[in-house]
Amino acid sequence: LTPFVDVAFLILTFFIMATKFKPPEPVQIKTPNSVSTKELPENDAILVTLDSTGRVFFSMLSEKTPRNKYDLVKNLNTTRNLQLSEAEMQNFIKTPAVGVSFSKLKSLLSVPVENQNQVVQPGIPLDTLGGELYYWLRDAISIFSGKKINYLIKGDNNAKYPSFKMILDAFKKNDIYKFNLVTMQEDAPVGTDLYKARHKITDNVPGKAK
Numbered sequence: 611l612t613p614f615v616d617v618a619f620l621i622l623t624f625f626i627m628a629t630k631f632k633p634p635e636p637v638q639i640k641t642p643n644s645v646s647t648k649e650l651p652e653n654d655a656i657l658v659t660l661d662s663t664g665r666v667f668f669s670m671l672s673e674k675t676p677r678n679k680y681d682l683v684k685n686l687n688t689t690r691n692l693q694l695s696e697a698e699m700q701n702f703i704k705t706p707a708v709g710v711s712f713s714k715l716k717s718l719l720s721v722p723v724e725n726q727n728q729v730v731q732p733g734i735p736l737d738t739l740g741g742e743l744y745y746w747l748r749d750a751i752s753i754f755s756g757k758k759i760n761y762l763i764k765g766d767n768n769a770k771y772p773s774f775k776m777i778l779d780a781f782k783k784n785d786i787y788k789f790n791l792v793t794m795q796e797d798a799p800v801g802t803d804l805y806k807a808r809h810k811i812t813d814n815v816p817g818k819a820k
Contacts, residue, residue, distance in 0.1 A: 651671060651760045651762075652671055652673045652674075653671060653672055653673050653674045653675065654671070654672070654754060654757050654758065654759055654760060655670075655671035655672075655759065655760035655761075655762055656668075656669070656670055656671070656747065656750050656751075656759060656760070656761050656762065657669040657670075657671055657707075657762040657763075657764060657792070658743065658761075658762070658763050658764070658777055659707060659709075659763075659764045659765075660763070660764070660765040660766060660769045660773055660774060660777060661733075661766050661769065662766040662767070662768040662769055664733065664769065664770060664772075664773035665709055665731070665732060665733030666709065666733045666734045666736055666743060666773065666776075666777060667707040667708060667709035667731070667733065667734065668707065668708050668709075668734055668743065668746045668747075669706060669707040669708070670682060670750055670753075671760075671762075676703045678753050678754065679702060679703045680699060680700070680702070680703050681753050682702075682749055682750055682753045683699045683702040683719075684699055685749050685752070685753065686712070686745070686746075686749055687699060689745075689749070690712050690745065692712060692715055692716060693716060694715070694716055694719060698716060698719035698720055699719070701719045701720075701722070701723060702719055704723040705718070705719065705723055705726060706723075708731075708734065708746075709731030709732070709733045709734055710731050710732065710733075710734070711732075711734065711735050711742060712742055712745075718731070734746065736773065736776040736777070736779075736780070737776065738776065738779055739779065739783065740776070740779045740780030740781075740783045740784075741776065741780065743776075743777065743780040744780045744783050744784065747780055747781070747784045747786065748784055751784060760790060761781070761786055761788065761789035761790065762789065762790045762791075762792050763777060763789055763790070763791055763792065764791075764792035765791070
């Protein structure tokens with residue numbers, strides 16, 4: 611099977627987005643490196659994480675408007691009959707990522723956020739029609755109410771193509787055809803314009819004043 615980093619994406623348009631920091635996450639992800647200068651957004655973004663074993667996690671990045679996360683889980687609570695309490699829905703606002711089925715969401719959200727890293731999350735169920743990830747994406751899109759959304763996929767170097775393909779299926783089913791791949795930022799090659807710009811290096815041109 612082809613590693614995540616080697617896949618040629620022929621259907622969707624993607625862009626590289628680098629991050630210098632490590633956001634909270636329930637699983638260790640080793641992403642590819644890139645020299646991209648575009649930084650990871652903290653608002654109006656949806657992040658889907660894929661680990662090396664094929665587990666999928668969903669996150670809504672909405673630091674400035676945490677109400678969006680509450681509205682999302684409240685809507686899912688109604689449409690999916692999750693029977694979440696008010697306290698559990700409030701806990702979702704602080705939960706960095708969800709990697710369980712709808713049937714297990716109540717159990718996850720009953721755990722204080724600071725202890726959720728001790729909960730084994732098997733991943734959001736996927737299938738060729740998008741699985742439960744489809745509904746997370748669909749309802750999140752509706753909550754953002756026409757705002758420009760940054761769609762992000764963060765995949766482990768060793769993630770396999772079949773799992774990634776099912777994420778794409780969920781994206782396509784929601785008419786999402788452009789997204790960003792999240793990488794870890796590395797320095798640009800020495801001597802390139804990007805390297806010079808980052809290190810504030812100017813060329814010494816004969817005859818020009820320094």
